[in-house]
Amino acid sequence: MNQDELKQAVGRAALDYVPDNCIVGVGTGSTANCFIDALATIKGRIQGAVSSSEASVARLKSHGIPVFELNAVDHLPVYVDGADEINRQLQMIKGGGAALTREKIVAAVAEQFICIADESKLVDVLGKFPLPVEVIPMARSYVARQLVKLGGHPAYREGVITDNGNIILDVHGLQISEANKLESQINEIVGVVTNGLFAHRRADVLLLGTSKGVQTLK
């Protein structure tokens, strides 16, 4: 199977975690898109979705899946999303598509986080993928200097404005041994909205697409 087929396989596999008649939390990116397409095949047995990005809202609506505001939802049994990297503790780096803040908010509300990923995303140590940090635009230079003090090499993601109107700094060169600590340290920098480490709120289940089939890690 090629990478696209692996993403489609995990997108379909995630349907097993969607209870009948629920509102589903939906992530962002090419793997989450495969889940949205799979979700369309069972749209008659769900109420609808809440989404972590405007892009996913558009894809959900194109399938005729009702989209709810998160503030109107008090029970979200499951959130399904991809990752840029995930380790065996199910901690992740996310935000390659600049949707990290809304993803973290929807994930915080959800009871279960189901990560769907092809096998290229599984790593022993997080940090080869540059860590995205969403930053209030006027704080960009200050935050960049603070990130250097933490040992990183931040790069401004040219031409990208998040759904929240902010910018992204991608932090290269981090060997992330204590993901919880680093997630908190970066979030404490004034001007940071949030960073793409999902260590405090990691995944509950990983559905990993491999050439031998979909493997489940919990």
Ligand SMILES: O=C[C@H](O)[C@H](O)[C@H](O)COP(=O)(O)O
């Ligand atoms: O901001 C984007 C998200 O965190 C995505 O879930 C992540 O970048 C993975 O995307 P993809 O499934 O396209 O590799």
